[in-house]
Amino acid sequence: MNKLLLLMLVAIIGPGTKSCDTASADENRLHVPDLTQGDTIPARHKHDWNLGPVGLRGWMFCDQLVTTDARQIAITAVDSGSPAAGILSVGDVILGVGGRRFAYDPRTEFGLAVSAAETKTEKGRLVLTRWRDGQIEDVTLTLPIAGTFSGTAPYDCDKSKWILRRGLQVLAERAAQPDYGQQTDAIPRALNALALLAGGEAAHLELVQREARWAADFATDDFRTWYYGYVMIFLSEYVLATNDQSVLPGLRRLALDSARGQSAVGSWGHTFAAPDGRLRGYGMMNSPGLPLTIGMVLARDAGVNDPEIARAIDLSSRLLRFYTGKGAVPYGDHAAWTETHEDNGKCGMAAVLFNSLGEARSADYFTRMALASHGSERDCGHTGNYFNLLWSLPAIAQAGPQATGAWMREFGGWYHDLARRHDGSFAHQGPPEPDHDSYHGWDATGAFLLGYALPLRKIRLTGRTPAVAETLAADAAQRIVADGRGWNNKDRRSGYEQLPDAELLRRLGSWSPIVRERAAMAISWRKQPPLSAVISLLDSDSLDARVGACHALEQL
Secondary structure (H helix, E strand, O other): OOHHHHHHHHHHHOOOOOOOOOOOOOHHHOOOOOHHHOOOOOOOOOOOEEOOOOOEEEEOOOEOOEOOOOOOEEEEEEOOOOOOEOOEOOOOEEEEEOOEEOOOOHHHHHHHHHHHHOOOOOOOEEEEEEEEOOEEEEEEEEOOOOOOOOOOOOOOOHHHHHHHHHHHHHHHHHHOOOOHHHHOOHHHHHHHHHHHHHHOOHHHHHHHHHHHHHHHOOOOOOOHHHHHHHHHHHHHHHHHHHOOHHHHHHHHHHHHHHHHOOOOOOOOOOOOOOOOOOOOOOOOOHHHHHHHHHHHHHHHHOOOOOHHHHHHHHHHHHHHHOOOOOOEOOOOOOOOEOOOOOOOOHHHHHHHHHHHOOOHHHHHHHHHHHHOOOOHHHHOOOOOOHHHHHOHHHHHHHHOHHHHHHHHHHHHHHHHHHHEOOOOOEEOOOOOOOOOOOOOOOEOHHHHHHHHOHHHOOOHHHOOOOOOOOOOOHHHHHHHHHHOOOOOOOOOOHHHHOOOHHHHHHHOOOOOHHHHHHHHHHHHOOOOOOHHHHHHHHHOOOHHHHHHHHHHHHHO
């Protein structure tokens, strides 16, 4: 290996990292309100949380996109007829769960407590430590027994089946309301219809047919790139599942409009490109571009064959394929994102896209990126994390049941249980920041239920066609999950700083560009970095190790 050439590459690699949007605070002056001592919720802190299927919403302190500084939850709403009704009131403060005070993150601890309470062992008993008017006592709520997530959830999992059944019921009831269309944004509406289709229940077919007619007629002048992708995905899946040809003209229109609205290089922006092929506004955006491409691939599979659509798919996939092996799919026309394994769900989208195209290498890479993204990585997202959660399980499932089970144990289980309401629907929670995100008020029920519908394999998005990505064994899945640990939005250093040199050098050879980047930075923080060992990696047989060494040398 030519060391000089590799060292020259260091000069052009660049740091490759950008900061997440954070609500930062000066830690030296950080004041966490103590609501039991007369402090109040800060005026600009409007974001509260659904607290699982207990019928509560509550506020907890957050700073720099984490809730780990909080030790209290202030009750902000109590649903009538819920398990919490008559036991807790607005203004109460929860200090702990299960007879223990909150110790590290009340959001995670509450979610885990809900998961534990719903098991047969606990018989639905959820014990909360309540502060009210200066008095502290333990109170007990009784939840329905949902069971336990299996080691391969949502596969072979009775709890997942129970959640899906209740969720589909409430979703169908909601969709049947006369004002449903006026109250629901087109993206969650398409996802809700997709979830009903993926649920495969004959009783819901009439509702799904009605939604397909809506989708076939859908048109908008605002943010067309964002809406057309999701509407097209639903409509394509509907045709593939039912063979209803009556909506094909509408699907063809959506697909052709999308293809003709693509830029000359294969991208999209907030809206369709100008006639000269240039993007309007401030340029390329991959978050709408990926669903548009997935939608066109599915439309082609559903029978919409046109050279313009084929060309648009080819241009877009060629553009996105560039990021394989380099990092997460970025915001727009940027270098690969190397701060986190996921960026607004775009790696999950890419995993689904390349699986639908039969491209194993890219599908496998982006599936692994999705699996390694949990905790703070999933909490983050430009303007919000709605799409980060939506595309998680459909992507991870391509690596098989051991992969989904590992991710659910690490993060998805407690997060989903915290987002699930007592009626079986799901709330969009948003990132841990003082104010609500841009998707506040969006229905997240369909977005979550798509994950629970995976075992049914009724539509392409939930596994109707076999995945081309590698199916992972349990130990391999757990190793990839572990690759996402050691980092959060407030503490981006200590997890890697405490690792010994030998482990950092090993991580320079990781499959993950994000792990390599974090290890390279940690080596650069050393007072006595292992420079000779880093240089020796330039002769490694592993391309990943050689690239990792270049990153470390660049950081040094």
